[in-house]
Amino acid sequence: MKSKTILKQKTSFFGYFKLHKMLYLMVIPMIIYFLVFNYYPMLGIQLAFKDWNPWKGIWGSPWAATGGKLDLFKHFKDLFATKLFWEKFGNTLRISILKTLVGFPAPIIVALLLNEMRAMTFKRTVQTISYLPHFISWVIISGILISMASADSDFELFLEKVFGRQIYFFNDDYAFLFIVVASDIWKSVGWGTIIYLAALAGVPPELYEAAEIDGAGRWTKMRFITLPSIIPALSIKFIFELSGLTSAGFDQIFNMYNTTVYSTGDILETYLYRRGIIGGNYDLSTALGLFNSAIALTLTVIANKIVYKMGGEGIW
Amino acid sequence: MVSYKAIKRKKAFKSFYRRVFGKSISDNIFNWINYGMFVIFAFIMLYPFMYVVKISLQTQELINNTPQTVYNFAAYGLVLKNKQIVSSFLLTVFIVVTHTALHIAFTFVSAYPLSKKHFRGRTQLLMFVLITMLFSGGLIPSYILITSVLKWQDNLLVYIVPGIISGFNIIVVKNFLQTIPDSLEESAKLDGANDFIILFKIYLPLSMPILATIALWAGVGKWNNWMTGILYISKTHLLPMQNILRELLISASSTDASGHGGNRDLMALADNIKMATVVVGTLPIILVYPFVQKYFTKGVLLGSVKG
Numbered sequence: 001m002k003s004k005t006i007l008k009q010k011t012s013f014f015g016y017f018k019l020h021k022m023l024y025l026m027v028i029p030m031i032i033y034f035l036v037f038n039y040y041p042m043l044g045i046q047l048a049f050k051d052w053n054p055w056k057g058i059w060g061s062p063w064a065a066t067g068g069k070l071d072l073f074k075h076f077k078d079l080f081a082t083k084l085f086w087e088k089f090g091n092t093l094r095i096s097i098l099k100t101l102v103g104f105p106a107p108i109i110v111a112l113l114l115n116e117m118r119a120m121t122f123k124r125t126v127q128t129i130s131y132l133p134h135f136i137s138w139v140i141i142s143g144i145l146i147s148m149a150s151a152d153s154d155f156e157l158f159l160e161k162v163f164g165r166q167i168y169f170f171n172d173d174y175a176f177l178f179i180v181v182a183s184d185i186w187k188s189v190g191w192g193t194i195i196y197l198a199a200l201a202g203v204p205p206e207l208y209e210a211a212e213i214d215g216a217g218r219w220t221k222m223r224f225i226t227l228p229s230i231i232p233a234l235s236i237k238f239i240f241e242l243s244g245l246t247s248a249g250f251d252q253i254f255n256m257y258n259t260t261v262y263s264t265g266d267i268l269e270t271y272l273y274r275r276g277i278i279g280g281n282y283d284l285s286t287a288l289g290l291f292n293s294a295i296a297l298t299l300t301v302i303a304n305k306i307v308y309k310m311g312g313e314g315i316w
Numbered sequence: 317m318v319s320y321k322a323i324k325r326k327k328a329f330k331s332f333y334r335r336v337f338g339k340s341i342s343d344n345i346f347n348w349i350n351y352g353m354f355v356i357f358a359f360i361m362l363y364p365f366m367y368v369v370k371i372s373l374q375t376q377e378l379i380n381n382t383p384q385t386v387y388n389f390a391a392y393g394l395v396l397k398n399k400q401i402v403s404s405f406l407l408t409v410f411i412v413v414t415h416t417a418l419h420i421a422f423t424f425v426s427a428y429p430l431s432k433k434h435f436r437g438r439t440q441l442l443m444f445v446l447i448t449m450l451f452s453g454g455l456i457p458s459y460i461l462i463t464s465v466l467k468w469q470d471n472l473l474v475y476i477v478p479g480i481i482s483g484f485n486i487i488v489v490k491n492f493l494q495t496i497p498d499s500l501e502e503s504a505k506l507d508g509a510n511d512f513i514i515l516f517k518i519y520l521p522l523s524m525p526i527l528a529t530i531a532l533w534a535g536v537g538k539w540n541n542w543m544t545g546i547l548y549i550s551k552t553h554l555l556p557m558q559n560i561l562r563e564l565l566i567s568a569s570s571t572d573a574s575g576h577g578g579n580r581d582l583m584a585l586a587d588n589i590k591m592a593t594v595v596v597g598t599l600p601i602i603l604v605y606p607f608v609q610k611y612f613t614k615g616v617l618l619g620s621v622k623g
């Protein structure tokens with residue numbers, strides 16, 4: 001009883017602080033970490049509106065100006081004026097949309113089919129195998145693919161048998177798009193099923209039994225019981241999918257692309273990296289990054305609204 | 317005359333058949349197609365791994381003066397003799413272990429006060445954490461922080477410290493701690509224990525499953541990290557496994573567009589040695605993976621629960 005009074009007592013803030021100083025001690029490292037590694041870089045976004053001066057740093061650099069006149073949105077204007085930017089923007093959207101079109105339904109279909117499976121050992125084995133690629137880095141995956149796509153490898157010889165010619169995925173604009181989308185799905189499809197399989201496992205079996213008594217077949221049960229049960233998981237996935245529209249997968253593209261496939265394969269994030277880190281255009285690249293995250297945030301809000309309108313539960 | 321045993325066997329087979337393949341003929345057809353598709357699916361999932369193992373075991377040898385492909389472990393021997401590969405492997409193990417241990421410690425200790433309903437300033441602190449999850453400064457401001465403010469280039473701290481606390485994991489652990497009943501804490505308080513003792517003696521043993529999940533996330537993330545090496549490390553002997561693999565596999569293919577020069581010694585290595593290095597670099601994950609899979613999958617579901 002004594003402890004309860006300690007916990008619930010209405011003490012002054014100072015008294016409470018003294019009593020629980022250990023708790024405050026515990027959060028100090030976290031506060032310092034976030035201030036340095038999260039909040040300080042957030043303030044660095046001002047660089048998008050400044051002219052970067054390497055000797056003065058972010059805070060000392062002057063505000064962006066053209067010909068001595070203050071022009072805060074200079075870097076944005078510079079970006080939007082170049083053809084290159086719109087090309088990269090188009091590439092980003094193209095890759096992203098292709099990935100969504102195939103990659104969004106794929107885990108749903110796999111999960112639904114897995115759910116129909118009765119042999120548990122077989123099902124579990126397939127699941128275990130399908131999760132595996134999720135843990136392999138893009139460095140390794142793209143390394144394997146580059147090796148697989150080299151002339152006269154087993155894989156290329158197989159393609160030659162099927163299509164009549166070898167396809168060099170890393171030297172051909174459109175074949176590159178194919179390998180990007182295909183490898184992304186290969187890596188993520190198994191892992192993507194987890195959330196749906198969990199939703200499916202939560203369906204009470206009585207529902208299926210009742211439907212069977214009423215004479216429902218496999219398809220009727222799937223249409224009226226199984227599909228509605230995954231709608232909440234589906235809507236959350238949809239929100240993330242839409243908010244990620246302007247990020248086409250930096251880790252993947254960065255390890256897979258090369259100069260011969262720039263026309264379709266170079267995306268905003270890789271462009272940002274080359275202009276910023278390699279080229280040293282810190283101000284312009286910060287503007288590009290800000291543009292990208294602003295779009296992402298807007299899309300998240302829109303997607304959340306859409307899900308709400310359709311009667312689902314959003315992410316906030 | 318059918319023997320009793322034969323009938324029993326037939327019955328057992330029938331029930332097995334029904335259990336495995338469903339009831340009606342249309343069900344059977346569906347099931348067969350379904351199984352067939354998943355066999356193909358599993359093959360596609362495994363093919364790149366099988367390809368790597370196959371290439372890594374191939375060696376060209378002169379037999380009777382004609383070059384022939386033989387299968388042996390020669391490439392692995394060469395990989396284990398390569399000082400650069402071995403030292404980067406050990407460096408990666410060191411980074412992963414240190415980072416993961418610190419990550420769990422910091423996440424656990426920071427999440428604890430936030431899980432206490434009576435903790436004053438809790439709402440504000442949660443907001444403070446949430447903002448770090450929603451917004452970020454982006455690549456360039458973080459890069460400037462590390463290179464010109466902290467000056468951590470070619471410093472091992474750059475592998476260990478960034479990412480040592482994650483807002484997302486704090487929220488996940490906080491939610492877990494909230495499910496532990498307060499009565500445990502109260503009885504310990506009566507015995508005169510302070511918050512630190514309560515945290516380590518009472519909450520820590522109960523939180524092991526969630527901490528295991530988080531340790532796996534952090535550990536695999538670090539094992540697979542290559543961006544840090546690219547951005548902040550210029551000395552080859554300070555590069556982790558993934559960066560060595562990157563130079564071997566991607567820069568060496570001369571199609572790399574990252575703008576970084578490759579390492580000539582590594583480029584010259586043959587395909588079987590490259591793939592043997594891939595196996596060595598992936599093995600730790602593949603070996604622990606079957607045992608910890610359930611923690612991983614649990615983690616995905618934690619992530620999908622609203623914080």
